[in-house]
Amino acid sequence: MxxxxxxxxxxxxxxxxxxxxxxxxxxxxxxxxxxxxxxxxxxxxxxxxxxxxxxxxxxxxxxxxxxxxxxxxxxxxxxxxxxxxxxxxxxxxxxxxxxxxxxxxxxxxxxxxxxxxxxxxxxxxxxxxxxxxxxxxxxxxxxxxxxxxxxxxxxxxxxxxxxxxxxxxxxxxxxxxxxxxxxxxxxxxKPAAPCLASRVSYGDPVTPEVLRRIETAEGALRELGFPVCRVRAHAGGTLARVEVPHTEIPRACELRERVDAAVRGAGFTFCSLDLSGFASGRLNALLPLLPS
The missing domain is CATH 3.40.50.620 (HUPs)
Incomplete structure (x- = not known):
């Protein structure tokens, strides 16, 4: 045709x-x-x-x-x-x-x-x-x-x-x-920015200290050039699971030392990078595991 x-x-x-x-x-x-x-x-x-x-x-x-x-x-x-x-x-x-x-x-x-x-x-x-x-x-x-x-x-x-x-x-x-x-x-x-408590793993207590860590870590990641990011807190606020868009994962890996320093500098003991990339509501995957 x-x-x-x-x-x-x-x-x-x-x-x-x-x-x-x-x-x-x-x-x-x-x-x-x-x-x-x-x-x-x-x-x-x-x-x-x-x-x-x-x-x-x-x-x-x-x-x-x-x-x-x-x-x-x-x-x-x-x-x-x-x-x-x-x-x-x-x-x-x-x-x-x-x-x-x-x-x-x-x-x-x-x-x-x-x-x-x-x-x-x-x-x-x-x-x-x-x-x-x-x-x-x-x-x-x-x-x-x-x-x-x-x-x-x-x-x-x-x-x-x-x-x-x-x-x-x-x-x-x-x-x-x-x-x-x-x-x-x-x-x-403007990227979505739900409340900081939405980053805390269900079942882990929401405390001002954990929220401060999340806020500080996400601010540091934005300064590194990741405007869309999430820092999900696990294990009582000691472990940070970092989410960035999947297209940004290679750059996050290249900057892994700076990402790690930024997140641990915010007060987390451990820093991990989620290889699935950023997605809203990821912590909802934990809901079926909670006590009924």
Missing amino acids: ADRPASEREKTADAGRESAAGAVSDAVDRLMARLRREDAVVVAYSGGADSALLAFAAARVLGRRALAVTAVSPSLAASERATARDFARAHGLAHLEVCTDEADRPEYAANGADRCYHCKSALFDALTPLAAAMGARIALGTNLDDLGDHRPGQRAAAERGAIAPLVEAGLTKADVRAVSRKLGLVTAD
Whole structure:
């Protein structure tokens, strides 16, 4: 079959781009329309791509009836806290930081399969009085892709009546990034950065010291040129399992002495490199091994 003329290929490409642009515009409209149904919202705002888009859109629709609130605890990396603060300031968001007490809750520190439930419960305990004072509902930056993962925090959200506007607007993670790009948000391509406690092997206690080691080690790895990385803590926080994208594994091996020094310098006794490469939620593989 002969190739189509260049003019036809260009028309097809243009049509594809127009269709994609239209889909993104539709996603923006759906999100804004969903938020217009609220009198006021308190956005649980970590500064990641999802919550940043939600906070920005809520502020655009509701103005000062939208409040972005960042939960501050040992599980929030200082770099993420600073990024969230800078984004809020750059876009004129009404923004507060509140301290949450999940680290003081034995159920959270025990780090069972339901750790995230207790973390989110602490978050809602902090946000509920603010929402009540504003006559607002609590809004989470959950997207459609999150619904298929192991996320006990969603149960806590349902119990507290929190809403998920991104889900209700039908936005996937890819949609969140595309919409953020269209709106000119710097978070459009921001790598996912879940809480530091998600790096601690289930069953090992979550302590401020282990979280500090993880934060320090990941910061050192980023300085070595690994912007996407995870340091998973095992064996009571003595063993670090380093994950980088599989394309970066050869370079990590070349820099193994510096990687090892960076991780052990953060307080770990041992450093290992996971040859499977980075993948979100890798520790969920341990869930079937936990006591029922």
